[in-house]
Amino acid sequence: MRVYFAADNQAEERLQKRFSKIIDILSNAGILVMSNLINENISGFSAADLEKISQSGEVLLERMDGLIIEGTNPLAESGYLVALALAHRKPILYLVEKGKAINKNLLHLRKDKNTAKILSLQNYGESGLEKIILDFLGIVEKGEGKETPTIKFTLRITPRIERFLHWKTHNTKVSKADFLRELIERLIDQDEDYQRFVGKKEGE
Amino acid sequence: MAQKGQKIYLMVVSESPGMQKKDWLSQMPELRIIADLEPVFIFDQPSVNITPEVWLKLAREIHQRLDSAGGFVILHGVDNLLFTSSALSFLLQNLTKPIVFTGTQFGSLQSRRVEMRANLINASQTTHFNFTEVCLMFGNRLLRANQARQSLEKSLNVFTAPLNAVLGRIDFSIRIFDKLALNNKGKTKLFDQLSDQVEIIRITPVLNLKILAKRLVDREGIIVNAKYYQELPRDLMFLFEKITPDLPVVIWTNRIQALPIAPKNIILINNLTWETTVTKFMWAVGQSTNAQKVKELMLKDVAGEIIEN
Numbered sequence: 373m374r375v376y377f378a379a380d381n382q383a384e385e386r387l388q389k390r391f392s393k394i395i396d397i398l399s400n401a402g403i404l405v406m407s408n409l410i411n412e413n414i415s416g417f418s419a420a421d422l423e424k425i426s427q428s429g430e431v432l433l434e435r436m437d438g439l440i441i442e443g444t445n446p447l448a449e450s451g452y453l454v455a456l457a458l459a460h461r462k463p464i465l466y467l468v469e470k471g472k473a474i475n476k477n478l479l480h481l482r483k484d485k486n487t488a489k490i491l492s493l494q495n496y497g498e499s500g501l502e503k504i505i506l507d508f509l510g511i512v513e514k515g516e517g518k519e520t521p522t523i524k525f526t527l528r529i530t531p532r533i534e535r536f537l538h539w540k541t542h543n544t545k546v547s548k549a550d551f552l553r554e555l556i557e558r559l560i561d562q563d564e565d566y567q568r569f570v571g572k573k574e575g576e
Numbered sequence: 577m578a579q580k581g582q583k584i585y586l587m588v589v590s591e592s593p594g595m596q597k598k599d600w601l602s603q604m605p606e607l608r609i610i611a612d613l614e615p616v617f618i619f620d621q622p623s624v625n626i627t628p629e630v631w632l633k634l635a636r637e638i639h640q641r642l643d644s645a646g647g648f649v650i651l652h653g654v655d656n657l658l659f660t661s662s663a664l665s666f667l668l669q670n671l672t673k674p675i676v677f678t679g680t681q682f683g684s685l686q687s688r689r690v691e692m693r694a695n696l697i698n699a700s701q702t703t704h705f706n707f708t709e710v711c712l713m714f715g716n717r718l719l720r721a722n723q724a725r726q727s728l729e730k731s732l733n734v735f736t737a738p739l740n741a742v743l744g745r746i747d748f749s750i751r752i753f754d755k756l757a758l759n760n761k762g763k764t765k766l767f768d769q770l771s772d773q774v775e776i777i778r779i780t781p782v783l784n785l786k787i788l789a790k791r792l793v794d795r796e797g798i799i800v801n802a803k804y805y806q807e808l809p810r811d812l813m814f815l816f817e818k819i820t821p822d823l824p825v826v827i828w829t830n831r832i833q834a835l836p837i838a839p840k841n842i843i844l845i846n847n848l849t850w851e852t853t854v855t856k857f858m859w860a861v862g863q864s865t866n867a868q869k870v871k872e873l874m875l876k877d878v879a880g881e882i883i884e885n
Contacts, residue, residue, distance in 0.1 A: 376748060378748075408748065408749070426716065426745075427731060427733070428715075428731055428733075429714065429715025429716050429717070429731045429732025429733035429734075430715070430716065431694065431698070431715075431747070432747045432748050433748055449749050451610050452610055452697065452750075453748070453749075454606065454609060455606035455607065455609055455610050455697045456694060456697050456698070458606045459606065459690060459693035459694045459697055460694065475609075477608065477609045480605075480608075481605055481606065484605055487605065487606075
């Protein structure tokens with residue numbers, strides 16, 4: 373699992389120590405940490421992988437599983453990083469020392485229920501820091517915020533369809549249900565009429 | 577560079593997939609944490625329908641907002657984007673604010689939405705940096721618009737450009753290469769005229785010179801696309817010398833380095849992209865129809881468009 377950690381690299385020594393502690397907590401939990409505070413980031417990507425990512429046009433944040441920002445000192449790029457992580461539906465933990473206010477624009481973002489699922493804004497004290505981070509890693513691991521199928525649906529199929537599904541998914545890691553779900557997702561994406569219908573409903 | 581209190585204008589120059597015009601920004605609340613964005617709707621059809629009139633409208637709308645703007649983000653479909661962005665670099669000269677084009681490619685609606693959000697966020701963030709030219713922000717690169725070409729690879733980097741025209745890259749943060757990016761001071765000049773009386777000819781064995789000569793009667797200039805040719809047809813050169821001696825004629829080529837015996841009205845261009853050649857010529861002919869004057873303008877570096885070989 374990879375996490376990007378950003379904080380003010382000009383902060384006073386007291387905070388710098390705190391940042392090191394955050395990196396230690398993450399590393400001890402087996403997380404590959406990339407950060408603006410580390411000179412030589414260990415991403416787990418080979419040079420060839422990094423070149424491939426660069427050529428594909430992806431931004432490295434897209435390859436992270438989560439984003440952590442220590443925002444006690446305002447960080448010029450924090451808004452940008454949060455926005456980009458939200459666009460890619462990456463879980464975000466935004467940490468601010470107890471007693472310091474959290475940016476009101478970020479608080480405002482939490483009003484959106486989809487955003488609230490993946491944006492966690494936390495005031496922390498020295499003692500509770502590790503628990504907050506580990507709880508967040510649990511959320512990242514479970515993929516919370518991502519849409520999970522919860523509605524049960526009974527579907528009767530013919531032997532022909534059954535045979536096809538078995539042939540299609542045999543010796544793959546994809547289950548028959550996952551295969552069908554993905555197929556329906558693709559149909560939803562490709563159906564411009566439906567997208568217009570949904571767009572209208574959302575716009576009302 | 578956007579100062580505190582300055583707006584970033586989001587100029588919408590083509591339809592945007594799945595977005596409702598009335599609550600455009602409320603569908604992307606995360607954009608608000610980057611900049612004070614104000615949308616301006618210029619054109620609401622697919623970008624394939626864009627004409628030079630839209631370029632002029634866009635240039636005027638930008639020019640009248642320059643004082644209150646920190647920068648401009650232009651949302652544009654991929655079709656015709658290189659024409660619009662190149663044209664803008666000639667219509668607004670000595671630019672003092674960043675203008676960043678972005679958009680999405682084809683794909684599923686869901687993937688286009690994510691791509692557009694990410695590109696818009698990157699483009700909006702880019703306007704906070706200190707550079708003053710027309711650029712493209714797609715994928716993870718910021719490119720000088722009038723040196724960019726469509727990429728042949730299947731990539732989020734929809735466009736590509738020579739190394740000297742790659743003005744910035746994104747890994748986790750945006751890095752602008754200050755030494756390469758233009759940084760103008762002073763006053764931006766709006767050019768409000770483009771000639772649309774330009775004939776574009778592609779050399780092929782079936783080019784009929786008699787029909788062509790008739791078409792050239794009302795023209796103010798000619799562009800010949802001779803991209804892969806090593807020589808030019810003798811009869812065509814004769815036509816330019818004898819029938820249209822006063823018309824400026826651009827020969828756009830990749831392979832011809834010089835034309836030792838060429839009529840005076842011929843302008844050999846081998847260091848501009850096709851889109852830049854067309855739009856620069858339309859701008860130059862809009863300033864003067866004198867072939868010599870047009871030649872001077874075409875050979876001059878006006879907006880960082882000349883590609884160094």
